[in-house]
Amino acid sequence: xxxxxxxxxxxxxxxxxxxxxxxxxxxxxxxxxxxxxxxxxxxxxxxxxxxxxxxxxxxxxxxxxxxxxxxxxxxxxxxxxxxxxxxxxxxxxxxxxxxxxxxxxxxxxxxxxxxxxxxxxxxxxxxxxxxxxxxxxxxxxxxxxxxxxxxxxxxxxxxxxxxxxxxxxxxxxxxxxxxxxxxxxxxxxxxxxxxxxxxxxxxxxxxxxxxxxxxxxxxxxxxxxxxxxxxxxxxxxxxxxxxxxxxxxxxxxxxxxxxxxxxxxxxxxxxxxxxxxxxxxxxxxxxxxxxxxxxxxxxxxxxxxxxxxxxxxxxxxxxxxxxxxxxxxxxxxxxxxxxxxxxxxxxxxxxxxx
Amino acid sequence: xxxxxxxxxxxxxxxxxxxxxxxxxxxxxxxxxxxxxxxxxxxxxxxxxxxxxxxxxxxxxxxxxxxxxxxxxxxxxxxxxxxxxxxxxxxxxxxxxxxxxxxxxxxxxxxxxxxxxxxxxxxxxxxxxxxxxxxxxxxxxxxxxxxxxxxxxxxxxxxxxxxxxxxxxxxxxxxxxxxxxxxxxxxxxxxxxxxxxxxxxxxxxxxxxxxxxxxxxxxxxxxxxxxxxxxxxxxxxxxxxxxxxxxxxxxxxxxxxxxxxxxxxxxxxxxxxxxxxxxxxxxxxxxxxxxx
Numbered sequence: 269x270x271x272x273x274x275x276x277x278x279x280x281x282x283x284x285x286x287x288x289x290x291x292x293x294x295x296x297x298x299x300x301x302x303x304x305x306x307x308x309x310x311x312x313x314x315x316x317x318x319x320x321x322x323x324x325x326x327x328x329x330x331x332x333x334x335x336x337x338x339x340x341x342x343x344x345x346x347x348x349x350x351x352x353x354x355x356x357x358x359x360x361x362x363x364x365x366x367x368x369x370x371x372x373x374x375x376x377x378x379x380x381x382x383x384x385x386x387x388x389x390x391x392x393x394x395x396x397x398x399x400x401x402x403x404x405x406x407x408x409x410x411x412x413x414x415x416x417x418x419x420x421x422x423x424x425x426x427x428x429x430x431x432x433x434x435x436x437x438x439x440x441x442x443x444x445x446x447x448x449x450x451x452x453x454x455x456x457x458x459x460x461x462x463x464x465x466x467x468x469x470x471x472x473x474x475x476x477x478x479x480x481x482x483x484x485x486x487x488x489x490x491x492x493x494x495x496x497x498x499x500x501x502x503x504x505x506x507x508x509x510x511x512x513x514x515x516x517x518x519x520x521x522x523x524x525x526x527x528x529x530x531x532x533x534x535x536x537x538x539x540x541x542x543x544x545x546x547x548x549x550x551x552x553x554x555x556x557x558x559x560x561x562x563x564x565x566x567x568x569x570x571x572x573x574x575x576x577x578x579x580x581x582x583x584x585x586x587x588x589x590x591x592x593x594x595x596x597x598x599x600x601x602x603x604x605x606x607x608x609x610x611x612x613x614x615x616x617x618x619x620x621x622x
Numbered sequence: 623x624x625x626x627x628x629x630x631x632x633x634x635x636x637x638x639x640x641x642x643x644x645x646x647x648x649x650x651x652x653x654x655x656x657x658x659x660x661x662x663x664x665x666x667x668x669x670x671x672x673x674x675x676x677x678x679x680x681x682x683x684x685x686x687x688x689x690x691x692x693x694x695x696x697x698x699x700x701x702x703x704x705x706x707x708x709x710x711x712x713x714x715x716x717x718x719x720x721x722x723x724x725x726x727x728x729x730x731x732x733x734x735x736x737x738x739x740x741x742x743x744x745x746x747x748x749x750x751x752x753x754x755x756x757x758x759x760x761x762x763x764x765x766x767x768x769x770x771x772x773x774x775x776x777x778x779x780x781x782x783x784x785x786x787x788x789x790x791x792x793x794x795x796x797x798x799x800x801x802x803x804x805x806x807x808x809x810x811x812x813x814x815x816x817x818x819x820x821x822x823x824x825x826x827x828x829x830x831x832x833x834x835x836x837x838x839x840x841x842x843x844x845x846x847x848x849x850x851x852x853x854x855x856x857x858x859x860x861x862x863x864x865x866x867x868x869x870x871x872x873x874x875x876x877x878x879x880x881x882x883x884x885x886x887x888x889x890x891x892x893x894x895x896x897x898x899x900x901x902x903x904x905x906x907x908x909x910x911x912x913x914x
Contacts, residue, residue, distance in 0.1 A: 320814075341813060355826055356808075
């Protein structure tokens with residue numbers, strides 16, 4: 269086990285820089301998820317930690333040792349690929365034992381460690397099968413088995429669940445988390461799925477266009493996103509972001525582009541008339557009261573909750589309610605945003621204001 | 623489709639297949655039976671043994687391979703065996719060399735980006751293949767001069783080298799296709815698992831690409847086995863191969879069909895064996911992608 273430090277790492281292809289000085293400190297035993305839209309550089313960063321991609325500048329340290337110029341085989345890492353990358357000509361047991369064989373471990377030790385990993389992952393009946401004879405979920409498990417057999421310093425996961433169907437994904441999510449709690453190996457996990465990130469991570473690093481937008485625990489990111497990007501990326505359905513201006517005469521409030529007043533508890537000094545973005549999560553609306561009248565366009569009842577797609581002036585919003593709602597499309601529904609849970613962002617910089 | 627329609631289609635399909643089988647196999651049948659004919663039977667076009675001609679060992683006797691001559695000393699047989707050995711060594715040697723060199727070249731073209739002047743990977747691949755466009759006769763004189771200078775004339779090594787050159791473009795093309803179907807993650811996984819670049823190639827890539835390699839090897843053997851032009855040009859007494867010997871049967875006393883047929887039968891026998899037993903490897907290697 270070891271810590272991983274990424275210090276001001278840059279990556280350029282020719283003259284085009286795709287990673288612009290990323291620094292991330294990962295503590296020993298931490299489960300860190302790199303999340304972001306496709307093309308944000310999260311996979312490239314993971315591959316640079318693995319040594320599959322050279323870094324242009326900066327330092328990567330695994331357990332205090334700078335590994336910039338070490339080939340992957342000397343970094344003592346294990347990686348699970350999106351496509352699993354199981355060796356098709358080797359059996360499950362051979363796949364899992366391959367790394368140990370490459371390290372010239374004694375045969376008996378390889379066998380016992382493969383067996384132990386197979387027991388953890390419920391793969392014992394499949395040890396002599398070939399990857400093509402396994403289902404998607406089983407292949408995924410073998411890929412994880414190949415990683416845990418070796419007891420490496422760091423696990424690297426590159427979107428390991430994205431080839432599985434929804435049900436299996438939820439199940440494997442829990443299994444990976446359980447595995448981490450059991451083995452406590454430092455883990456770096458890449459995904460584009462923010463739900464995966466929220467449910468599994470000790471700490472999430474949100475990346476966008478080759479920089480780190482914000483890093484913190486899942487609930488920190490959910491409760492206090494630093495900027496509009498993180499606000500819109502974390503949470504499902506996504507946070508409502510309404511355009512307008514801050515109004516400060518007397519009580520602070522927010523006026524949308526259509527002139528509709530929305531409540532605020534406070535706003536920064538001297539920000540009267542400042543163009544801003546009003547962020548409110550769909551679940552932070554209440555029905556009735558001193559409410560904004562929202563024109564309902566679509567209702568989506570799921571049983572446990574109801575999603576309301578509506579319009580405030582010309583801007584679209586989404587609300588999620590525990591109650592059952594029987595409004596008709598076109599009807600005005602009183603929806604009250606909770607002023608204590610409002611996120612205010614600067615329109616120009618996208619940074620948080622409150 | 624009704625039953626009668628289905629049967630009609632079947633009959634037509636199988637009829638066409640039977641006709642094509644006949645067209646394909648008849649030359650082999652004719653060669654084989656002719657090796658047991660006498661002059662009269664050849665000129666009169668007799669086809670079916672024991673029905674319109676009585677088989678005779680004459681053709682095989684002239685090679686020293688008939689039952690009554692097999693135990694005796696025969697210079698023709700020695701000559702034949704020497705040519706046969708030359709063909710085997712030249713074909714297998716060239717095919718093996720071409721598969722080794724061609725696989726390495728193809729792997730490079732499949733996995734790394736090259737810049738050679740204005741040429742990129744695609745252009746380099748096409749350059750290799752374009753070598754097949756040039757008719758060998760253009761190279762006749764240069765090769766003759768070159769081989770004379772290098773003292774490679776009439777040597778098996780010389781033949782192996784020129785045959786390797788001849789089949790290399792095809793091998794590179796086949797192997798590049800093979801390597802392209804292997805996901806690069808497999809090698810990356812191997813690198814993470816503790817392999818060097820060469821280790822990943824030899825332990826992971828080569829075993830997966832093996833069907834393609836076998837196919838390329840067999841195809842190369844067949845092409846080299848059939849090769850006549852360079853063998854006739856570059857060899858004389860020592861390294862002469864079977865095709866040259868077959869062609870030389872058209873002597874001044876007319877064509878001795880029976881001995882030529884016997885010789886041809888012996889020459890195509892290895893190819894028939896390859897065709898019957900290894901055909902499925904060729905098909906598998908050339909069609910199936912290695913990994914899903």
